Amino acid sequence: MSIIWDNYESEKHFDELITEKGKAREPSRKLVKHIGQMEVDELDKRRQMAEATIQEMGISFTVYTEEGNIDRAWPFDIIPRTILSRQWKTTADGLQQRLKALNMFINDLYHDQQIIKDGIIPEHIISKSKNFRPECVGVTPAHGVWANICGTDLVRDADGKFYVLEDNLRVPSGVSYMLENRAITKRVLPEMFEKENILPVDDYTSQLFDMLASLSPRDVEDPEIVVMTPGIFNSAYFEHAFLAQQMGVELVEGDDLFVGDDDCVYMKTISGPERVDFIYRRIDDEFLDPEAFNKESVLGVPGLMRAWKAGNVALANAPGAGVADDKVVYAYVPQIIEYYLNEKPILPNVETFLCEYEDQREYVLANLDKLVVKPANESGGYGMLVGPHSTKKDQAKFAELIKDNPRNYIAQPTLSLSTAPTLISSGNLEPRHLDLRPFILQGKETYVTTGGLTRVAMKKGSLVVNSSQGGGSKDTWIVDTEVK
Amino acid sequence: MLSRVAERIYWGSRYLERVESTARLVSVYDNLLFDLPRDTNISWYNLIIINSSTESFNERYKVHDERNVVKFLLADDSNSSSMLSSLKQVKENIRTTRDVVPQDTWELINELDLYARNHIRQGINRTNRHQFLNTIIKHCQEINGLFESAMSRDATWQFMMLGRNLERADMTTRILDAGASIMLQPNEGTRINLGQVVWGNVLRSLSAYMNYRRSIRTAVQSSKVARFLIEDPHFPRTIAFCLDEIETAIHKLPRSHNSLASLNALKQLKYPLENGSPLNEEFRDYLNDLQIKVSELHNDFSENWFSFTSGNEENSETAKSDKPKLQIACEA
Numbered sequence: 001m002s003i004i005w006d007n008y009e010s011e012k013h014f015d016e017l018i019t020e021k022g023k024a025r026e027p028s029r030k031l032v033k034h035i036g037q038m039e040v041d042e043l044d045k046r047r048q049m050a051e052a053t054i055q056e057m058g059i060s061f062t063v064y065t066e067e068g069n070i071d072r073a074w075p076f077d078i079i080p081r082t083i084l085s086r087q088w089k090t091t092a093d094g095l096q097q098r099l100k101a102l103n104m105f106i107n108d109l110y111h112d113q114q115i116i117k118d119g120i121i122p123e124h125i126i127s128k129s130k131n132f133r134p135e136c137v138g139v140t141p142a143h144g145v146w147a148n149i150c151g152t153d154l155v156r157d158a159d160g161k162f163y164v165l166e167d168n169l170r171v172p173s174g175v176s177y178m179l180e181n182r183a184i185t186k187r188v189l190p191e192m193f194e195k196e197n198i199l200p201v202d203d204y205t206s207q208l209f210d211m212l213a214s215l216s217p218r219d220v221e222d223p224e225i226v227v228m229t230p231g232i233f234n235s236a237y238f239e240h241a242f243l244a245q246q247m248g249v250e251l252v253e254g255d256d257l258f259v260g261d262d263d264c265v266y267m268k269t270i271s272g273p274e275r276v277d278f279i280y281r282r283i284d285d286e287f288l289d290p291e292a293f294n295k296e297s298v299l300g301v302p303g304l305m306r307a308w309k310a311g312n313v314a315l316a317n318a319p320g321a322g323v324a325d326d327k328v329v330y331a332y333v334p335q336i337i338e339y340y341l342n343e344k345p346i347l348p349n350v351e352t353f354l355c356e357y358e359d360q361r362e363y364v365l366a367n368l369d370k371l372v373v374k375p376a377n378e379s380g381g382y383g384m385l386v387g388p389h390s391t392k393k394d395q396a397k398f399a400e401l402i403k404d405n406p407r408n409y410i411a412q413p414t415l416s417l418s419t420a421p422t423l424i425s426s427g428n429l430e431p432r433h434l435d436l437r438p439f440i441l442q443g444k445e446t447y448v449t450t451g452g453l454t455r456v457a458m459k460k461g462s463l464v465v466n467s468s469q470g471g472g473s474k475d476t477w478i479v480d481t482e483v484k
Numbered sequence: 485m486l487s488r489v490a491e492r493i494y495w496g497s498r499y500l501e502r503v504e505s506t507a508r509l510v511s512v513y514d515n516l517l518f519d520l521p522r523d524t525n526i527s528w529y530n531l532i533i534i535n536s537s538t539e540s541f542n543e544r545y546k547v548h549d550e551r552n553v554v555k556f557l558l559a560d561d562s563n564s565s566s567m568l569s570s571l572k573q574v575k576e577n578i579r580t581t582r583d584v585v586p587q588d589t590w591e592l593i594n595e596l597d598l599y600a601r602n603h604i605r606q607g608i609n610r611t612n613r614h615q616f617l618n619t620i621i622k623h624c625q626e627i628n629g630l631f632e633s634a635m636s637r638d639a640t641w642q643f644m645m646l647g648r649n650l651e652r653a654d655m656t657t658r659i660l661d662a663g664a665s666i667m668l669q670p671n672e673g674t675r676i677n678l679g680q681v682v683w684g685n686v687l688r689s690l691s692a693y694m695n696y697r698r699s700i701r702t703a704v705q706s707s708k709v710a711r712f713l714i715e716d717p718h719f720p721r722t723i724a725f726c727l728d729e730i731e732t733a734i735h736k737l738p739r740s741h742n743s744l745a746s747l748n749a750l751k752q753l754k755y756p757l758e759n760g761s762p763l764n765e766e767f768r769d770y771l772n773d774l775q776i777k778v779s780e781l782h783n784d785f786s787e788n789w790f791s792f793t794s795g796n797e798e799n800s801e802t803a804k805s806d807k808p809k810l811q812i813a814c815e816a
Contacts, residue, residue, distance in 0.1 A: 244583075269487055
């Protein structure tokens, strides 16, 4: 240990790199030592190098402001977060198990709804869900898989165990930043990649391409795959362009596509219309097809749902997959896993109170100052109440909201999110809270990224990691210490 | 290649050319008016006339003086063809097509845009105008140089060539018209050889003075200058040269027969300059016809490759999209 580590202390929280006794953990031993040997100047230099690399590579995300949209440089911390590969393997198994069960659940909901008939899940989960799409009933996507791409948020509690916080089955984002974080870190801490056995992450885009190609509805050697973006003004446009470029496919907007009289989807090219087989859409269900959903949408393609239901084009994720991306469904995932797979869940859920049940609601209302209350259908950290950080007025407002629409709210205990050392200013490492979003692919086979995107709440004590709300990120290392 | 990407590249290239030619045009007028005695009946307002912008200019300004004209041409947001507006369009079009142009393009365009916006006062006031406009022109040449040396000659390149040369051909007709119109205004009794000054500056505005002298080997004469700028096959800003470049690019693109037909119609349009016909109103009508044909050629490009109103023959039914297009760059 050295000066830079001497003052480092993460009180009461599980720290990813340093134990409560102030020692490095098994996967971070070489990293902690390496950083400890650096002069403060050297560490500053590395940080500047990271900033320059981000500028050079043009890694940005878009923030909406009143003066228009601003491209912000990606906020990045150079100290990686480490996870032991042994532990990661179990976590990855748990993630695959979870996605398999969720896909069986979605497929069941749009067919026989056996799980409801068997009384495992209450009927109103469908009848009151904002994301259940009656238009999708009876459709079976390839292999019965509705969510081909899933981003699951994991957190570590004080006990050091991973818990699932939520599953993002609609249009999960962030994977490009996971890949770019590694690219930056390779430039910033190159020595570490010789010293330590850090597992690579960069096969994601080829895995994604292979999966999409294998699900093409048309049996052709070279199926036409496209990435569909809402356009340059979307906050994740950088990622859409990145993925299209990395897979070598076209990045299209709704306006580039049309559905022909034959119910097939065509792309407008300078050579004329070209048939499209697979659309990796990064646009919400509601905006996909103005004929089927939001009539006002100018982002979508009229007739797209028709083409999809006719089996002439595949969409990932399938429309309607979001029905399982609901915080009420989340509470039932352990039962869902047991019901469909007849297995015990490998990854635990965070304890969740459903406000629709009177006893649970009473508990929530009585403990608003201790709990985190979330609306069932929002993402991006919006519309939440974080009890311990809230005022009496906030709590009163949420009490009303819950009483008005109990089905729309869930509550969870405030987790003691794990921390990791983050370079806050020159030579000053402080603990900051973080989470982890691995990405899971399911086609015929399943695949989990090696680690995932680690998001950091850059503000001291804050638990909000979303980049739209001041979050940053760091590289995630799955370290294999058993290899000689 | 996606039609939308093709269209944005085409417009990006047109607007970049427009930035440069607007800078050249103002620069040359600056020089020209320095050379002329005060009693000459030549005004800055001519620039508004040759750019077919009288209506939008008069909506905005009452006085037809240098300051307003230069402001309108360089800086005005309400003029969709002003230099700053054109630059904005270059940015918007390249922003979404960064993947198909060389990596440094975006940075160079940003630099140019920042420079132009931060120093626009220098362009409007006379003292530093020359330096300002020169810097703009240099930046444009730098970007074109990057394209020239770093781009694959694929469809993207061909659309870039279509945009650049169509814009150039159009600008050359307008600059010729500027010369012709000045000479047709009554200016009896001036003490200088007005023709020499005006046509010399027309050539300079297209960087063509030396080339003209080398290839024509006579003094600057109105009809010879016009003939050079219209018919010379070697100099890159003559109409003949631009049309040849367009033809080459069209040949390398799919479904080219429509555009080739319009191009041939454009090439047929001739004015008997070899017989020494005067550069009178008839000549100006001819230039006007050329401009109309150029814009028809643009419409063909648009129909053929961008707007998707005509697909390839066997699919022409399904290819019809009745949705109005949301374009970033649609203003000619």
